[in-house]
Amino acid sequence: MKQKNKRGFASDNNPAVHPKILQAIIDASHGHTIAYGDDIYTHQAIRKIEEHFGENIAVYFVFNGTAANVLGLKALTNSFNSIICAETAHINVDECGAPERFTGCKLLSVPTSNGKLTIEKIKYHMHGFDFEHHSQPKVISITQATELGTVYTPDEIKAITDYAHKYDMFVHVDGARICNAAASLNLSLKEITTDVGIDILSFGGTKNGMMFGEAIIFFDKKLSENFKYIRKQGMQLASKMRFIAVQFIAMLQNELWLENACHANKMAKLLADEVAKIPQIKITQKVETNGIFAIIPKKCIEPLQNEFFFYIWDENKSEVRWMTSYDTIEEDIFDFVKLLKKRLK
């Protein structure tokens, strides 16, 4: 029987708020602060983000990741544009068509084995320019780390941004797990974003220990010119903005973002290492961040889920997904692996 609030491997959306972030919220909750973001907390949070990404950026907070992606893409496109992405991209499969609905654009997806786009794959959709019958490609959207837990190297991103800019296109990064990617690469946030030419980033906080709130970062301020209206009309302007802002401040102070991400990645590595020892199980993707994808015998899925909840990724292949998070502890891993072995007998 499932225990209330028991830690599992279902999703990095399931954990509570990190204690330091919760404390920041508590500390900010007194007295009156001007609503809608014209307050010192928000200004501080933006400055903090500038410290990590460089100064020539524009930063806007929204409530969640879908909004960060969709409103960011809206800022880069006209409705007659198309957006190229991996078939597995969150914007393509997990946002209920919000990108199409809100931007009016066509999404052009490409199958990949590991969730990563390459120039070769992108090229499939690079045609019809200037031809009014076709949606005009304008954005390449990549996810870092990908929905399959894999990571783009800075060089791989640079290749894509160079290619995009040559065609007067933009590169959007869905960074719901950008912290995990940076931790995995042992690089700063700036080195895998600003320095490799991306145009806009959905900077995720919720999966790394926040309660709610994401930041949209424009690496060219001009692109954000109208964004305050897009955000408001997009129903994403928070009245009590300070409570998003202070979470980002806490996250970016004393490298909490990195600590959380490193820990989650490390736990995934540990789980992968333990699981690799079990011959009946086949890990299907490189474990570069905090997700493990594995094919396991069908019969043991449900019993396992009843004790440690997780999701099936591909029913046909009997492939499951296990996510670790900032609050996973070693004991969870060992308990789970023990259980796994027991169920496999």
Add this chain to the structure above:
Amino acid sequence: MKQKNKRGFASDNNPAVHPKILQAIIDASHGHTIAYGDDIYTHQAIRKIEEHFGENIAVYFVFNGTAANVLGLKALTNSFNSIICAETAHINVDECGAPERFTGCKLLSVPTSNGKLTIEKIKYHMHGFDFEHHSQPKVISITQATELGTVYTPDEIKAITDYAHKYDMFVHVDGARICNAAASLNLSLKEITTDVGIDILSFGGTKNGMMFGEAIIFFDKKLSENFKYIRKQGMQLASKMRFIAVQFIAMLQNELWLENACHANKMAKLLADEVAKIPQIKITQKVETNGIFAIIPKKCIEPLQNEFFFYIWDENKSEVRWMTSYDTIEEDIFDFVKLLKKRLK
């Protein structure tokens, strides 16, 4: 010079989180909970809301008030419909066109002296039915309490819902301050919503002491049939939903909602009573909830704002708005009135 986090009369969006609500958040922040609302906190919150509004309802949480209004209206309309509202309605003037953008509908507004629609005013837009050249009227949207602090009596609402239903139309209530209205009328939430025939309510929490989060209540479950998709595609599905849910639980437990609203209303009454004694000031709207609208000498506006921030409502008329909130204290009122008198000399 403005003091950091000093209480003022600018907006009921400016206060911190009520301590009991903050405590509920803290209490819920441990362990893992399934994301996106399929969790016990959310189920409990919905049951709590049913206790107050009756059982034949459907409840959905979203992040903010604009979304509650816009997504609710979307659930009731096709893009070729029109929505009738007061000229001062939040949906008409303060949502940057989000209702038009997201529903595709035309908003038909009517000037009012006090923010309240009447059948007579509504009739102005009741034509063109079945005529394909005209947007088809489908929703009457009222705000309770209104943006001008006034309140509809249950009879007034009933008259509107009866009228609407006769034409196969719906009544939407923007209830960002529904608690203040109930408190003012000394009625339960049910008596001014379910019992008077409204179809859908944006049930506001943020202005009454919450951190973020609003509920959309459908009084006919059938109307909510597709709403889970509308919410997701509308970018308003919270991953860590429990943190919205527990705020509503706390708000509806031990009548905290009423306590907060009564207090805010009482403070407004006190401020109005004190201000009424000053001959140079003219209160322009009935003070029925937590807002006071007053014409004051132009010269004293800015000096006052510097000490207790508030907004100008109508520059031409030198009309200002003062909002009280759950955390206003009597001393604030007396200090402010004292200052006001001083500035008027």
Add this chain to the structure above:
Amino acid sequence: MKQKNKRGFASDNNPAVHPKILQAIIDASHGHTIAYGDDIYTHQAIRKIEEHFGENIAVYFVFNGTAANVLGLKALTNSFNSIICAETAHINVDECGAPERFTGCKLLSVPTSNGKLTIEKIKYHMHGFDFEHHSQPKVISITQATELGTVYTPDEIKAITDYAHKYDMFVHVDGARICNAAASLNLSLKEITTDVGIDILSFGGTKNGMMFGEAIIFFDKKLSENFKYIRKQGMQLASKMRFIAVQFIAMLQNELWLENACHANKMAKLLADEVAKIPQIKITQKVETNGIFAIIPKKCIEPLQNEFFFYIWDENKSEVRWMTSYDTIEEDIFDFVKLLKKRLK
């Protein structure tokens, strides 16, 4: 009993195709021509339009007037903008919300007595600039001639375009009856458009003798930059474009546009003069083009409609609308007036 294809005063949309325009269609209907507008007929038609409006323009053909208005407005706006217009504007009342649906913008209308905007009236909606909660005013849309048959003088238009440009806004003209206006003012098309600073014109043909087809004229080519995509995505790219093009060529050759419009206006004048002699009838708008608005005794409306069909404009006031057209003949007028007098007895 109504006679098939009998001429009446219902609408200038009801006549057949002018014989010269029909002939142009017949003449063009042989052999193959490249589809979608890259053909010599279309190029010729554009050159013809340039002869009348000046050379620094961009011209695009669409199927109908609603599309001309809506797609034109789309080219000038972002979804968070608002469009100011008269309450009686076609875009406001007769396009089933297409402008809101397709542009995402809010329409801000102003009541007028004669269908004409003035700076004073426009000012009512000129606020909230730079304030993200409000739709941002971006276009002033006027109709020339208005839906009430009245006409803006060049000076009146110039005052509006100067005002708009001062605020970095655009002026759109719904010119479904621009030819009637030019004829009324005894001015060229250029003198009431290009020369008075308008930014974009819906140049109507259908009401002046064409079968279908309207032109969107951009007076600043830069504004049309993306328009070919907007038109295609807006479902308004005609495959056999030559059949719109040759109608415009015929219309603009040998001043057929002017001849038709002058005739319609003259017939309206004649009808107005005759009707003015009848004491029970009150003409309610200046008869400046081809429409007459009149209050007539309620009892005689239906019998009259049975013989010469026309529409009631305002049921409450017993106000009707009579439209003349390029094919109205004097006999129609005299027959109708005779009948009118008979029914009034």
Add this chain to the structure above:
Amino acid sequence: MKQKNKRGFASDNNPAVHPKILQAIIDASHGHTIAYGDDIYTHQAIRKIEEHFGENIAVYFVFNGTAANVLGLKALTNSFNSIICAETAHINVDECGAPERFTGCKLLSVPTSNGKLTIEKIKYHMHGFDFEHHSQPKVISITQATELGTVYTPDEIKAITDYAHKYDMFVHVDGARICNAAASLNLSLKEITTDVGIDILSFGGTKNGMMFGEAIIFFDKKLSENFKYIRKQGMQLASKMRFIAVQFIAMLQNELWLENACHANKMAKLLADEVAKIPQIKITQKVETNGIFAIIPKKCIEPLQNEFFFYIWDENKSEVRWMTSYDTIEEDIFDFVKLLKKRLK
């Protein structure tokens, strides 16, 4: 040098209007007719269409094929739905994203070798039902004849409609060339639409000899309930509707539709037969209607185009498309083949 209005093989959109259809237009062009479709021509045209498709249908005219597809799909969907189609579908590649823009839906495409969907291919996208994170599949859209000139047999369509209806989904047919398909199958229009369970048809006229105008046919009247508003708001309500209507009357009288389609198909067959004799040319798709797809030596493409214009289909493969039409004559074929042989030497 290209001869003005010379017949070629570029597109069946390039021919003039069929003389009988043009005559119908001429005959209808006299006197006044009520605008917007409430006229006897339109009623007659609808009755004519009922004669061919059965009586339980609803029929609406629009200007062009993109609109017929997009507005029809809009009538069947909510914005959170998805539409499954072949990768080569006109709605997927040739409408500049209009389907996404106007319906808000996601298009889910599948690669095919011959432009035809099969259950097996459709299944790839049949998942995520009831899961709010995913767009909900609601429509399967097929093209008959396909963009590659191939034809679905009635059994193939029936299999798809049965499958769709089992999942409470609809089948839409883009019938821009439905007449060519019926001619090819030697079946009536009814046998390949009404009788095999399709829900909505874009019934194309323009490619089969009309000037402009398409019909949207609903095979269940209930589905068309709101369609008059969708059409108007979709900017596709023609004022002088009679001129679309009479074209359909002429087309469906004395089987002109069939005569034209048979002829075009026959000419394609002739061209294919002649071309098949040339060893350097490889026909890549079955020639079932009026299109021929062939791989030809790259060097001879441009010289050929200069005399008989046609389009390259796939630059990489050196694949071209030749379309015949109702007005192609045998001499065109023989001239072209002669030229082809000459260029191949």
